[in-house]
Amino acid sequence: MKVNNEKSLRSFWPARHSTATGWRRPINKRVATTILFVFFIFLALFIVGCFDTYIFRVFSTPAPKKSEFPCTTGNLTQTCPEDYPSIHIPTNPSTVTCPSYFQWIHEDLRPWKETGITSDMIERARPTAHFRLVIVNGKAYVEKYTQSIQTRDKFTLWGILQLLRWYPGRLPDLELMFDCGDRPVVRSSDFQGPNASPPPLFRYCSDHQSLDIVFPDWSFWGWAEINVRPWKNVLKDIKEGNSRTKWKDRVPYAYWKGNPYVDPTRQDLLKCNVSDQNDWNARLYVQDWEQESKQGFKQSNLQDQCTHRYKIYIEGWAWSVSEKYILACDSMTLYVRPRYYDFYIRGMLPLQHYWPIRDDAKCSSLKFSVEWGNNHTQQAQAIGEAASNFIQEDLKMDYVYDYMYHILNEYAKLLKYKPRIPPGAVELCSESMACAVNGVQGKFMRESMVVYPSDTNPCTMPPPYDPSALAEFLNRKDTSIRQVEMWENEYWQKSK
Numbered sequence: 001m002k003v004n005n006e007k008s009l010r011s012f013w014p015a016r017h018s019t020a021t022g023w024r025r026p027i028n029k030r031v032a033t034t035i036l037f038v039f040f041i042f043l044a045l046f047i048v049g050c051f052d053t054y055i056f057r058v059f060s061t062p063a064p065k066k067s068e069f070p071c072t073t074g075n076l077t078q079t080c081p082e083d084y085p086s087i088h089i090p091t092n093p094s095t096v097t098c099p100s101y102f103q104w105i106h107e108d109l110r111p112w113k114e115t116g117i118t119s120d121m122i123e124r125a126r127p128t129a130h131f132r133l134v135i136v137n138g139k140a141y142v143e144k145y146t147q148s149i150q151t152r153d154k155f156t157l158w159g160i161l162q163l164l165r166w167y168p169g170r171l172p173d174l175e176l177m178f179d180c181g182d183r184p185v186v187r188s189s190d191f192q193g194p195n196a197s198p199p200p201l202f203r204y205c206s207d208h209q210s211l212d213i214v215f216p217d218w219s220f221w222g223w224a225e226i227n228v229r230p231w232k233n234v235l236k237d238i239k240e241g242n243s244r245t246k247w248k249d250r251v252p253y254a255y256w257k258g259n260p261y262v263d264p265t266r267q268d269l270l271k272c273n274v275s276d277q278n279d280w281n282a283r284l285y286v287q288d289w290e291q292e293s294k295q296g297f298k299q300s301n302l303q304d305q306c307t308h309r310y311k312i313y314i315e316g317w318a319w320s321v322s323e324k325y326i327l328a329c330d331s332m333t334l335y336v337r338p339r340y341y342d343f344y345i346r347g348m349l350p351l352q353h354y355w356p357i358r359d360d361a362k363c364s365s366l367k368f369s370v371e372w373g374n375n376h377t378q379q380a381q382a383i384g385e386a387a388s389n390f391i392q393e394d395l396k397m398d399y400v401y402d403y404m405y406h407i408l409n410e411y412a413k414l415l416k417y418k419p420r421i422p423p424g425a426v427e428l429c430s431e432s433m434a435c436a437v438n439g440v441q442g443k444f445m446r447e448s449m450v451v452y453p454s455d456t457n458p459c460t461m462p463p464p465y466d467p468s469a470l471a472e473f474l475n476r477k478d479t480s481i482r483q484v485e486m487w488e489n490e491y492w493q494k495s496k
């Protein structure tokens with residue numbers, strides 16, 4: 001038995017057995033080294049393993065769970081639930097710097113940089129405000145004052161609620177007044193000197209004589225009345241539409257379609273339409289919204305409106321929401337000299353992203369621009385593409401949320417008191433808003449609802465312009481505009 005066992009063992013470990021004689025010492029050393037080596041490998045694996053678990057614990061939270069649209073199962077409960085995450089630490093912490101137009105956040109808040117913002121200043125913004133918004137512990141409370149035009153206030157508030165879902169738990173406590181009207185109202189000439197204390201008032205556009213603080217408009221979450229979908233979807237549609245007609249195959253004229261009755265400057269533009277007497281290279285059309293709505297908006301699909309090489313942008317009663325849709329077209333935008341600005345346009349430049357058009361001589365300016373573009377097709381096409389790229393990249397929805405995040409964050413830093421929930425305010429949440437509407441509004445809310453938190457951090461704010469860099473930037477802009485005006489003058493002098 002024993003012998004057999006030994007034999008069988010020997011047959012299993014012949015080498016070991018045979019080396020048991022003469023090679024004893026070195027082999028022992030070798031075994032020891034091997035054991036030591038294996039031990040260190042295990043130790044290393046153990047350390048790496050622990051570290052890995054540690055990294056895992058520190059930097060990651062469970063993958064964000066997608067939440068359902070609250071009203072899909074006919075559950076019309078209008079209470080605000082507690083189950084949406086109130087905090088989310090991104091697994092992909094990014095350090096991307098925000099687009100340069102974010103620098104204007106510093107400029108827009110500069111009037112309060114020294115003094116800070118007091119509760120009294122905010123109260124003085126109330127007379128024209130449509131609502132007061134208070135955020136406390138990541139929740140939104142609203143006090144409504146007057147009805148805004150259409151669904152402007154509703155979709156603006158919806159956007160802010162989505163921001164709270166995009167960056168849960170990351171917005172500071174704050175209180176602000178919002179005016180959904182068109183034109184700015186806080187004149188800077190009324191608030192001069194060190195003790196001026198202007199009222200801080202948020203709205204969609206401002207001008208160079210006003211201190212109103214600009215904020216993204218409602219249409220980024222949809223414009224229900226004219227069937228314009230949420231921006232995220234429109235961007236995709238327009239991109240797809242652009243790929244359908246190449247620039248060179250587009251109609252070589254300047255196109256505009258809109259409502260001319262909102263401001264005299266638009267009626268002035270209509271004088272440039274092609275007629276039996278004149279051809280200013282412009283093809284202009286009146287948008288009849290009533291007719292469109294009766295026909296189910298078949299003629300007003302934004303992605304089907306990028307058919308001309310040149311598209312005209314002109315303000316209405318104030319800035320026009322149409323701006324971003326026009327600039328996204330891959331056509332060269334003919335930008336009629338504006339009075340107002342919204343939050344992103346100050347990052348765009350004449351001759352780089354659009355072609356400047358005179359306000360006081362629209363027809364001759366348009367005629368020249370189109371002829372120039374048809375003579376310099378490569379440059380004209382490049383200007384169109386640069387604008388589209390800017391809109392597709394720098395104005396994508398992630399950056400719209402980042403802009404909102406940063407301006408609210410910087411604004412909250414200026415508050416000199418701790419905001420409290422006002423007695424007359426109601427808590428607002430996606431559920432209570434979305435479940436109360438149906439039709440197009442409900443559809444747009446469903447499309448634009450944030451269903452899980454962002455898995456990256458907001459982009460990093462660029463520092464403020466230093467005064468000389470800002471002056472240089474503005475100077476560059478003026479120089480390009482004057483350059484084009486000089487070319488125009490030469491052209492018209494020659495043709496006389």
Ligand SMILES: *[C@@H]1O[C@H](CO)[C@@H](O)[C@H](O)[C@H]1NC(C)=O
Pocket residue numbers: 073075077081
């Ligand atoms: C509706 O929602 C409420 C609150 O989220 C929940 O308590 C209730 O069970 C839901 N009812 C149905 C029928 O799903």
Ligand SMILES: *[C@@H]1O[C@H](CO)[C@@H](O)[C@H](O)[C@H]1NC(C)=O
Pocket residue numbers: 270273274283284285286
């Ligand atoms: C401009 O001219 C075109 C072509 O004649 C015409 O179809 C269009 O209705 C005109 N637009 C306006 C606003 O009159």
Ligand SMILES: *[C@@H]1O[C@H](CO)[C@@H](O)[C@H](O)[C@H]1NC(C)=O
Pocket residue numbers: 368371372375491
């Ligand atoms: C376009 O080219 C034509 C022909 O060379 C020239 O006569 C005209 O002045 C040019 N127009 C512009 C605006 O460059």
